[in-house]
Amino acid sequence: MQWGRIRGAGPCQARLHITTANAVDTNEGDSTVHASGKCLAVGWGAGGLAAILAVAGCGGSGAVPEPQALTGEAACAAVKGFSGTEHKGVITGATWVPAGTEKSAPTATAFLPAHCVVKGSLEPRTGVDGKSYATKFELRLPFDWNQRFFFQGGSGLEGTLAPAYGPTGGSKTALEQGFAVVSQNGGHDNADLPAPEAFGLDPQARVDFGYGSIIKTSKAAKSLIANYYGDAAERSYFDGCSTGGRQGMTFAQRFPDEFDGIVAGAPVFDFGRVVAARIWGWQQAAAVVSREPTGMPRFHEAMPQADRQLFQGALLAACDAQDGVVDGMMSNVAACTFRPKELLCAGEKTSECLSADQVRIWEAVLDGPVDSAGAVFKVPGYRSPGEVPVRGYRIDAAWMTSAGQAARITGQGPILDIQWKLNIDPTPILFMTPPQPGFQPLDDINWDTWGNSMTVNAPWLASDPDLGRYRDGGGKMIFYHGTGDSGPNAVDTIDYYESVVARNASREQTGKFARLFLVPGMGHCRGGPSTDTFDRLAPIMDWVERGKAPDFIVAQATPGNADLAAVTPAIPANRTRPLCPYPSYARYNGTGSIDDAANFKCAPPAADPA
Numbered sequence: 001m002q003w004g005r006i007r008g009a010g011p012c013q014a015r016l017h018i019t020t021a022n023a024v025d026t027n028e029g030d031s032t033v034h035a036s037g038k039c040l041a042v043g044w045g046a047g048g049l050a051a052i053l054a055v056a057g058c059g060g061s062g063a064v065p066e067p068q069a070l071t072g073e074a075a076c077a078a079v080k081g082f083s084g085t086e087h088k089g090v091i092t093g094a095t096w097v098p099a100g101t102e103k104s105a106p107t108a109t110a111f112l113p114a115h116c117v118v119k120g121s122l123e124p125r126t127g128v129d130g131k132s133y134a135t136k137f138e139l140r141l142p143f144d145w146n147q148r149f150f151f152q153g154g155s156g157l158e159g160t161l162a163p164a165y166g167p168t169g170g171s172k173t174a175l176e177q178g179f180a181v182v183s184q185n186g187g188h189d190n191a192d193l194p195a196p197e198a199f200g201l202d203p204q205a206r207v208d209f210g211y212g213s214i215i216k217t218s219k220a221a222k223s224l225i226a227n228y229y230g231d232a233a234e235r236s237y238f239d240g241c242s243t244g245g246r247q248g249m250t251f252a253q254r255f256p257d258e259f260d261g262i263v264a265g266a267p268v269f270d271f272g273r274v275v276a277a278r279i280w281g282w283q284q285a286a287a288v289v290s291r292e293p294t295g296m297p298r299f300h301e302a303m304p305q306a307d308r309q310l311f312q313g314a315l316l317a318a319c320d321a322q323d324g325v326v327d328g329m330m331s332n333v334a335a336c337t338f339r340p341k342e343l344l345c346a347g348e349k350t351s352e353c354l355s356a357d358q359v360r361i362w363e364a365v366l367d368g369p370v371d372s373a374g375a376v377f378k379v380p381g382y383r384s385p386g387e388v389p390v391r392g393y394r395i396d397a398a399w400m401t402s403a404g405q406a407a408r409i410t411g412q413g414p415i416l417d418i419q420w421k422l423n424i425d426p427t428p429i430l431f432m433t434p435p436q437p438g439f440q441p442l443d444d445i446n447w448d449t450w451g452n453s454m455t456v457n458a459p460w461l462a463s464d465p466d467l468g469r470y471r472d473g474g475g476k477m478i479f480y481h482g483t484g485d486s487g488p489n490a491v492d493t494i495d496y497y498e499s500v501v502a503r504n505a506s507r508e509q510t511g512k513f514a515r516l517f518l519v520p521g522m523g524h525c526r527g528g529p530s531t532d533t534f535d536r537l538a539p540i541m542d543w544v545e546r547g548k549a550p551d552f553i554v555a556q557a558t559p560g561n562a563d564l565a566a567v568t569p570a571i572p573a574n575r576t577r578p579l580c581p582y583p584s585y586a587r588y589n590g591t592g593s594i595d596d597a598a599n600f601k602c603a604p605p606a607a608d609p610a
């Protein structure tokens with residue numbers, strides 16, 4: 001599917017025109033140019049821009065004088081002349097990238113189209129900790145623009161500026177499809193900080209990480225787009241996973257007018273609760289294992305690889321067939337009620353059963369943190385009482401590593417390190433209010449009081465179920481979440497989605513603007529024994545621009561994904577599956593290849609056989 005421009009049949013390419021200030025007819029405090037052309041220039045704040053007038057080349061009737069028309073490289077260079085925004089921004093660079101000179105990744109088959117890379121810095125300042133802060137963004141403006149804007153969501157604790165190519169999960173990036181694409185750094189640069197989480201010492205930096213950086217970036221990008229092309233973007237889309245998924249929810253909840261379509265994957269919409277669940281799980285294992293001289297628990301001792309495989313095999317044996325086919329994937333997660341305690345050894349520990357400690361650890365991980373009275377963690381419980389206990393493979397990693405066989409076996413390796421840096425290290429500095437340097441989460445947490453420390457006024461909380469303003473503005477929203485996610489739990493996202501349903505007239509009415517797609521077996525945003533590759537942009541565009549709601553999304557396995565062979569039966573790299581809107585799931589029709597999505601349909605949970 002090729003998406004054309006929304007307005008104007010003729011070319012609408014960047015043509016930045018340089019005039020003198022006297023030649024521009026401005027309103028007070030507004031450098032809008034009065035012209036009869038279809039694409040007319042819009043000034044970027046008061047002053048500063050009067051000398052630069054952007055006129056796109058579509059639909060113009062000739063009413064606009066044609067002074068020094070600049071295209072391509074010269075137009076891009078002129079962007080450096082922008083000197084102010086409503087957020088006190090400065091353009092720090094504008095670089096022309098000719099066609100055929102840059103790829104979005106070394107493995108990409110095609111070169112990127114000609115475009116201008118604009119870099120800017122918004123509200124630079126010195127924090128209360130004496131460190132330098134600013135919201136930095138990168139905006140890529142394709143010469144051949146499709147009149148749309150794409151916001152590329154961030155990740156983790158932010159602090160870096162990713163190239164704004166706009167990955168979509170499909171074969172082409174958003175930039176290659178003609179979108180103007182922006183990325184941002186979350187309001188802080190890791191290069192300016194002693195540790196990634198250190199921005200937690202500055203209250204404004206916390207706010208910027210929560211929502212400040214993304215809204216400033218969105219506003220600035222839209223202004224720049226309007227100037228560069230001489231016309232505002234007709235449609236705006238957001239796509240992100242993890243922290244990016246949370247940012248998508250933040251836009252829908254706090255800034256519902258910013259986007260027409262939002263894709264929110266594996267959203268960390270309650271970071272404190274995700275971290276709490278992690279720490280809780282680690283605590284359970286740490287209590288029964290030895291420690292490195294550094295104090296790091298040897299988590300792998302609690303669950304050797306053979307026992308992990310024993311559990312995985314038992315889980316699949318219990319739940320794989322519930323979707324109509326034994327294929328190494330558990331698509332009917334609502335029907336899976338397998339519990340670790342079913343593997344408890346009757347006597348001595350053997351290779352065929354789990355010890356009492358192992359069962360206790362895994363059961364505790366599934367139940368989530370409890371206080372001294374045995375009540376589920378209050379902020380609120382990271383899984384609801386009565387929820388199905390086993391979702392995909394989440395149990396695989398909740399207390400140790402997210403992926404990677406080597407790390408699972410040895411307890412060492414970069415993946416565990418990453419989990420530590422996202423959960424343990426930031427807790428005293430970033431997730432506690434006020435910060436408490438020196439706090440040792442693994443040993444010091446008091447689960448009776450922990451909830452308040454973690455979530456009160458946390459600016460990154462995005463759990464408001466009221467999406468009414470976004471809905472009423474015509475916005476569409478796609479959530480997706482891997483059932484094997486070892487970070488933010490798919491159960492949490494299900495619970496959030498149900499809370500949205502509860503705020504609307506019915507599930508059917510909710511499905512008219514927001515749908516959730518579970519990805520069976522997928523880990524955090526990708527990976528896992530799953531079909532984890534799918535185009536996220538096409539479905540949301542179909543929904544926004546053609547009124548075609550996604551009844552399913554075809555996903556395929558990713559060649560080279562080692563996790564495909566980690567289950568029995570192994571998953572072939574050519575497998576496709578429909579991802580289904582919750583609560584339906586992909587059910588095998590009973591005939592045809594089990595690796596072809598065409599032989600599956602989205603079935604309601606009630607279709608599960610007795």
Ligand SMILES: [Ca+2]
Pocket residue numbers: 319320321322323324325326327328329330331
């Ligand atoms: Ca199955």
